[in-house]
Amino acid sequence: MSLTSARAAEPAEAPPPPAAPSTSGAGRRTYGLGPLLLRLHFYAGVLVAPFLVLAAVTGLAYTITPQLDTVIYGTELRAEPAGRTALPVSEQVAAARAAYPDGALSYVAPGADGTTTQVVFTAPELGENQHSVYVDPYTAQVTGELTTWFGYTPVRTWIDDLHRNLHLGAVGRHYSELAASWLWVVALGGLALWWRRQRRTRGRARRMLLPDLAARKGVRRTRGWHASTGVWLVVGLLFLSATGLTWSRYAGANFGAGLDALDARTPALSTALTGAGGPAAGGGHHGGAPTGAPPVDPTAVDQVLRIAHADGLTGPLEVTPPADASSAWTVAEVDNVWPVRLDRVAVDPVAGTVVDRSDFADWPLLAKLSSLGISAHMGLLFGPVNQILLAALAVGLICVIFWGYRMWWQRRPTRADRRAVVGAPPVARGAWWQLPTWAIVVGLPVVFLLGWALPLFGIPLAAFIAVDLVVAAWRRRRVSGVRSG
Incomplete structure (x- = not known):
């Protein structure tokens, strides 16, 4: 052509x-x-x-990066269910924190269907990279640690950088x-x-x-x-x-400006616990607690997940801690395989309530098409x-x-x-x-x-x-x- x-x-x-x-x-x-x-x-x-x-x-x-990840990082990424019941996510986060005591908790991706739980931390010396600790959800044993970029393994990051x-x-x-x-x-x-x-x-x-x-x-x-x-x-x-x-x-950048002019961006999820105008979190690993944020009580993860499940969210999920004491936790579906599941909720674990919700079905048409198009371009959608x-x-x-x-x-x-x-x-x-x-x-x-x-x-x-x-x-x-x- x-x-x-x-x-x-x-x-x-x-x-x-x-x-x-x-x-x-x-x-x-x-x-x-x-x-x-x-x-x-x-x-x-x-x-x-x-x-x-x-x-x-x-x-x-x-x-072929998904297959490369499986071959190269099978130990870190895979866990054998063998009929076992997953332990509370808070125990898995505690195990990851013990393995990597430095940095701030960015987000947690609970393991499901034979995958390990990925607990991601940020630290100043990592720049835009992150430190991921992988935990067997059935034993709470750490299976490995990697320097990642928005959840990508080193190999996928390298190939992605090469392509971009x-x-x-x-x-x-x-x-x-x-x-x-x-x-x-x-x-x-x-x-x-x-x-x-x-x-x-x-x-x-x-x-x-x-x-x-x-x-x-x-x-x-x-x-x-x-x-x-x-x-x-x-x-x-x-x-x-x-x-x-x-x-x-x-x-x-011009495309983004057009989306702004048409009010067709992905809707923001409000995480403010009191009043209006509080910080908004996009959910998933693009948000996360910044380095220097207040310490996060890992036991709250279990309560946050229970509330999100009760509100209809299913896996795979990413749980992001609050940026400060006046903000809520966020839970986001991150299933980019058709039919996609990309709903998000902001959760107050103390009150046991959902503060705000954003459903993929309610996104503007251009935002939906952009998200689906990018997923297909990356080989994820189907x-x-x-x-x-x-x-x-x-x-x-x-x-x-x-x-x-x-x-x-x-x-x-x-x-x-x-x-x-x-x-x-x-x-x-x-x-x-x-x-x-x-x-x-x-x-x-x-x-x-x-x-x-x-x-x-x-x-x-x-x-x-x-x-x-x-x-x-x-x-x-x-x-x-x-x-x-």
Whole structure:
């Protein structure tokens, strides 16, 4: 999908000729959208594809992190029920505290269905990381300790960091946002170009979806595999692009501002025990008691869980202690597998009451879609099926990009007097200004709006156009000079 444009300019088979040009204004020759799509798709494919490959390879690695966790950290994560009854969670928290007496309790994830209880602590020296102590819920024996990041094991944290920023910090996040910002462009552009090529052929649907195995070897056959595979992937690629952008650095900030403007954020859960305007906790491991918070009585965990269960919450759960004496405990469902369970309650264990409640069913539609989309992007929403689909998308995208570069190689001139390393761009420069006037008038505001919302789409696009115009002007001047000489 990323390099369908490279298919159209090989000497053996030129692209379908554009519609007869018309003139607009002072004799300006105009064409349809085809030349512009082809040139933009070609350059986007050639220059952005390396970033897409990085995202696909690292994303492919991330799809198997649940299995890696099981293999590498089975001792810490797994407990054998064997018909035993779980001990009170307060005993498990006490055992974890004895193993790690420093730091503040951040949250507790009670074990269930053969998993250990995860007791998470924060400490100044850990920064944004946490210290997790794993406890067998049936014996209250500590099975292991790990430095975690929002509950992620070290291996999952490492792979997640690789996928998000290549372990380059904030600067590295530009790569993944650039890939997500252009993935939808090359996907839709490739689909449009392939449809334009097949629209007047017989058996169009079959030709769109299946490669022509009867085509002679070379660029035609490569193009068939490249384009038809891209058609199968296009919906998934659009999904990955959209969901990836929601938590990117710049486009994600704009998306968040849009949610705020539409009042479509995840509803806050009030934890104030008296009066109004008390602190709000998001629930789960993104909240938690900060380092330096008042000591937490671990025996209150059992009462908090009893109240939450009585109010309808079921596992898996995360229990977060209060931030201060005037705040309530929070209990959050953290089941991201469909059908998701993400309800939350704020609990006052002394009064034995629920202070506030937030149900997933009551979230704004955009908040629901954002949460579900992120879960699916991470391979959680549909369990192993979700992981397999993501892996197939990653492998398919890598293949499509490989075929795209192969076409670029196959189209290179091979004559002794015209030999070149790779093929030339498929369309002459100036396609930007060969659009009909109506397309320029309508398209410019749309492009500016997209460039503002997706800066790492807008900035490279402006660079493409600037370089194209500068080189075209330089070559025209060069040709004029040769002729006048």
